[in-house]
Amino acid sequence: xxxxxxVAEKSRQxxxxxxxxxxxxxxxxxRETTEIADPCLPYVLxxxxxxxTVVLFTRDGDSHVILGRHDAPNxxxxxxxxxxxxxxxxxxxLLDVLDATVPDEIAxxxxxxxxxxxxxxxxxxxxxxxxxxxxxxxxRLVSAESVVGQLRGVKSPTERERVVAAAExxxxxxxxxxxxxxxxxxxxxVSDWLHARMREEDLGSAWSWDYCPTVHHGGAxxxxxxxxxxxxxxxGEVLHLDFGVxxxxxxxxxxxxxxxxxxSDVPEELQSAFDDVRSAIETGKxxxxxxxxxxxxxxxxxxxxxxxxxxxxxxxxGHQVGRRAHDGGTxxxxxxxxxxxxPRGTVRAGEIYTLELGVETEWGYVGLEExxxxxxxxxxxxxxxxxxxxxxxx
Amino acid sequence: xxxxxxVAEKSRQxxxxxxxxxxxxxxxxxRETTEIADPCLPYVLxxxxxxxTVVLFTRDGDSHVILGRHDAPNxxxxxxxxxxxxxxxxxxxLLDVLDATVPDEIAxxxxxxxxxxxxxxxxxxxxxxxxxxxxxxxxRLVSAESVVGQLRGVKSPTERERVVAAAExxxxxxxxxxxxxxxxxxxxxVSDWLHARMREEDLGSAWSWDYCPTVHHGGAxxxxxxxxxxxxxxxGEVLHLDFGVxxxxxxxxxxxxxxxxxxSDVPEELQSAFDDVRSAIETGKxxxxxxxxxxxxxxxxxxxxxxxxxxxxxxxxGHQVGRRAHDGGTxxxxxxxxxxxxPRGTVRAGEIYTLELGVETEWGYVGLEExxxxxxxxxxxxxxxxxxxxxxxx
Numbered sequence: 001x002x003x004x005x006x007v008a009e010k011s012r013q014x015x016x017x018x019x020x021x022x023x024x025x026x027x028x029x030x031r032e033t034t035e036i037a038d039p040c041l042p043y044v045l046x047x048x049x050x051x052x053t054v055v056l057f058t059r060d061g062d063s064h065v066i067l068g069r070h071d072a073p074n075x076x077x078x079x080x081x082x083x084x085x086x087x088x089x090x091x092x093x094l095l096d097v098l099d100a101t102v103p104d105e106i107a108x109x110x111x112x113x114x115x116x117x118x119x120x121x122x123x124x125x126x127x128x129x130x131x132x133x134x135x136x137x138x139x140r141l142v143s144a145e146s147v148v149g150q151l152r153g154v155k156s157p158t159e160r161e162r163v164v165a166a167a168e169x170x171x172x173x174x175x176x177x178x179x180x181x182x183x184x185x186x187x188x189x190v191s192d193w194l195h196a197r198m199r200e201e202d203l204g205s206a207w208s209w210d211y212c213p214t215v216h217h218g219g220a221x222x223x224x225x226x227x228x229x230x231x232x233x234x235x236g237e238v239l240h241l242d243f244g245v246x247x248x249x250x251x252x253x254x255x256x257x258x259x260x261x262x263x264s265d266v267p268e269e270l271q272s273a274f275d276d277v278r279s280a281i282e283t284g285k286x287x288x289x290x291x292x293x294x295x296x297x298x299x300x301x302x303x304x305x306x307x308x309x310x311x312x313x314x315x316x317x318g319h320q321v322g323r324r325a326h327d328g329g330t331x332x333x334x335x336x337x338x339x340x341x342x343p344r345g346t347v348r349a350g351e352i353y354t355l356e357l358g359v360e361t362e363w364g365y366v367g368l369e370e371x372x373x374x375x376x377x378x379x380x381x382x383x384x385x386x387x388x389x390x391x392x393x394x
Numbered sequence: 395x396x397x398x399x400x401v402a403e404k405s406r407q408x409x410x411x412x413x414x415x416x417x418x419x420x421x422x423x424x425r426e427t428t429e430i431a432d433p434c435l436p437y438v439l440x441x442x443x444x445x446x447t448v449v450l451f452t453r454d455g456d457s458h459v460i461l462g463r464h465d466a467p468n469x470x471x472x473x474x475x476x477x478x479x480x481x482x483x484x485x486x487x488l489l490d491v492l493d494a495t496v497p498d499e500i501a502x503x504x505x506x507x508x509x510x511x512x513x514x515x516x517x518x519x520x521x522x523x524x525x526x527x528x529x530x531x532x533x534r535l536v537s538a539e540s541v542v543g544q545l546r547g548v549k550s551p552t553e554r555e556r557v558v559a560a561a562e563x564x565x566x567x568x569x570x571x572x573x574x575x576x577x578x579x580x581x582x583x584v585s586d587w588l589h590a591r592m593r594e595e596d597l598g599s600a601w602s603w604d605y606c607p608t609v610h611h612g613g614a615x616x617x618x619x620x621x622x623x624x625x626x627x628x629x630g631e632v633l634h635l636d637f638g639v640x641x642x643x644x645x646x647x648x649x650x651x652x653x654x655x656x657x658s659d660v661p662e663e664l665q666s667a668f669d670d671v672r673s674a675i676e677t678g679k680x681x682x683x684x685x686x687x688x689x690x691x692x693x694x695x696x697x698x699x700x701x702x703x704x705x706x707x708x709x710x711x712g713h714q715v716g717r718r719a720h721d722g723g724t725x726x727x728x729x730x731x732x733x734x735x736x737p738r739g740t741v742r743a744g745e746i747y748t749l750e751l752g753v754e755t756e757w758g759y760v761g762l763e764e765x766x767x768x769x770x771x772x773x774x775x776x777x778x779x780x781x782x783x784x785x786x787x788x
Contacts, residue, residue: 001604001621031509032509032720032722033602034601034602034718034719034720035433035509035510035718035720035722036430036431036432036433036509036510036512036513037430038430039429039430047602047604047605048601048602048605050720051732052732068732069708070709073616073620074620074621077621087708088730088731088732089730089731089732090732091731108516110515110516110517110520111517112517112518112520112521112524113517113521114517115425115426115429115430115515115517116429116430117517118430118515118516118517118518119430119515120515120516120517121504121509121512121513121514121515121516122502122504122512122514122515122516122518122519123504123505123506123507123508123509123511123512123514123537124506124512124516125516125519126504126506127506127507127734130506143517207428207442208427208428208441208442210395210396210441211441211442222467223464226467226468227395227396227468227471314463314481315464324428324429325428326426326428326429326444328426328429336482336483337482337483337485338445338446338462338482338483338484340521
């Protein structure tokens with residue numbers, strides 16, 4: 001079904017973002033969306049199209065969709081945009097709409113750093129330039145990175161509700177797992193158990209199904225984005241899960257830690273690793289507030305962890321969550337080449353982030369990941385953070 | 395699970411395609427593949443990655459994957475490519491690999507016309523140009539459209555098997571539907587019944603779930619890519635279905651026609667519409683063979699249909715099927731602006747196409763879509779074509 005609520009809500013927000021950022025027009029260009037689709041489409045259109053399609057917002061508050069005649073009935077039903085149906089080419093209706101607005105700048109969906117704002121393929125970009133040939137508009141194309149970043153990052157009430165609901169479902173599964181867990185289980189069995197619950201409850205995975213959850217059983221498990229393997233969990237070692245469900249198109253992303261044995265048997269060094277991870281996450285959370293740059297939050301957590309005598313973690317401290325587990329826009333990451341400029345982005349109220357880090361120990365990987373929302377003057381956990389090891393018995 | 399069979403098979407085929415087309419190197423550049431992913435990745439890698447990742451084939455028969463350390467274990471497990479893991483930037487390992495080959499041309503995944511060959515986003519394109527800055531390689535980037543078109547179009551034995559299996563499962567559901575059908579059913583009920591069977595049998599949809607099947611109940615139904623509605627099927631009218639299942643990652647795409655009533659009650663004019671659609675499809679099929687241009691096949695079917703006194707159909711005659719229902723590469727379409735250059739592509743043996751067209755009548759839309767594979771000297775139906783109306787009783 002078309003998610004009319006979200007499309008209507010985000011389309012209104014799009015106009016506000018254009019005004020706030022002083023952008024004349026925002027153009028999304030797509031085709032054949034079942035194979036590769038601009039991540040902005042679910043926000044501004046909400047249904048698949050076959051023929052080349054443009055969705056155009058202007059600062060005046062107008063929005064237009066120009067699409068093939070066969071795709072048009074869905075656009076009419078959506079009822080959010082002015083609909084322009086074509087039979088052979090979208091050039092003429094597109095130019096008509098642009099000529100009615102004469103934008104100085106047309107923001108389009110490309111970004112070197114932010115994958116969710118980088119939905120325009122290079123071939124379609126060239127095609128757009130061809131379509132605009134001889135009109136002067138081709139020279140006015142700019143990146144919509146900041147438009148998309150704000151639109152996608154700042155959650156509407158409906159979106160926030162859905163992310164919270166996904167986080168709560170994820171927590172409920174973490175809890176149920178502890179009860180069901182059996183010492184005979186391999187990493188794969190842990191994953192299978194969660195997958196079976198998800199199928200029963202009609203839940204999707206926040207990232208690729210096979211890798212969600214990732215499961216690490218003790219010190220012998222290889223850490224990374226790996227498939228769950230055959231290892232069982234030795235007594236006195238740590239089960240680490242990185243997991244999130246996706247429901248109603250919105251995701252959660254959380255890491256949790258379980259110790260096999262009684263809490264009193266947790267080795268001091270292991271408890272100290274847990275405490276240091278918690279402490280660095282808290283320090284990062286304290287640094288998170290509207291107006292700071294993403295990398296400053298990473299630095300706060302990273303320096304705290306180093307000050308505690310821990311090794312540097314070789315990944316970013318946090319990312320946004322929303323429609324996907326990695327939701328793009330501003331990243332709470334170091335200024336490393338692979339993160340591009342995304343860590344220079346400014347944190348905004350209404351955004352939802354993960355805070356995550358960890359350290360390898362002889363008992364297994366000790367990593368936590370919490371979800372927080374940015375408030376007017378700080379950040380709040382979306383659901384209760386993990387404050388001590390869960391225990392597994394048997 | 396990683397589809398190692400297909401990745402190994404298509405990776406071997408990729409090297410052959412580079413040699414045949416005299417291309418030095420083919421580079422796929424991706425990141426964060428859960429949100430937007432290059433359609434080539436399932437052929438050359440088969441698992442999701444988080445950090446920027448390059449898969450590079452050379453004409454020498456080498457293949458390399460350069461990826462973030464956390465993603466590397468999957469690449470090692472795949473065992474198809476030489477693996478280069480990095481911590482901060484892929485620039486150095488990428489340049490090392492290129493310097494060992496010194497390709498005159500580097501084909502990358504963009505195409506103005508073929509969406510399956512257009513998986514490189516514009517932002518990643520710019521990032522790639524930056525990565526190659528100062529090396530001279532940036533000036534050697536060319537479109538991999540023809541490489542991807544051939545690789546994806548010409549099916550390996552495993553791929554062909556899977557498409558045939560999907561087509562057979564689709565036919566079985568068409569048959570079961572006729573038995574289960576009840577006159578009280580709305581278009582939505584038809585769709586719900588098929589969806590329930592698909593869930594039971596763990597089948598995916600060949601295109602977006604909500605629009606697969608599309609269902610048209612009689613002359614009052616709006617034709618297009620529309621959601622199934624509340625209409626029931628009047629006696630003496632036509633149920634038209636456009637439908638295909640997807641299993642083991644491969645799809646089918648078929649249109650079928652049902653008449654409510656006895657075959658002897660089919661009005662002469664309606665039968666004549668059916669016969670003319672069949673006839674134009676047969677004419678198109680006869681024109682389909684290795685070496686012809688896609689648009690020539692469209693023209694053969696289109697002219698036949700016009701000769702029979704029918705109105706021109708406002709869509710292409712056929713498209714490829716494989717991993718998706720619309721599988722890109724050469725199209726059997728007219729030289730209309732919206733199809734770009736894809737109809738100029740040359741048909742190859744081993745490709746699988748749909749042949750489809752239809753006409754609106756007072757009893758409903760009369761459209762058929764058949765799946766054929768191109769052989770050494772012609773084309774063969776993948777499954778039995780529809781040669782007469784199926785009937786629905788009640």
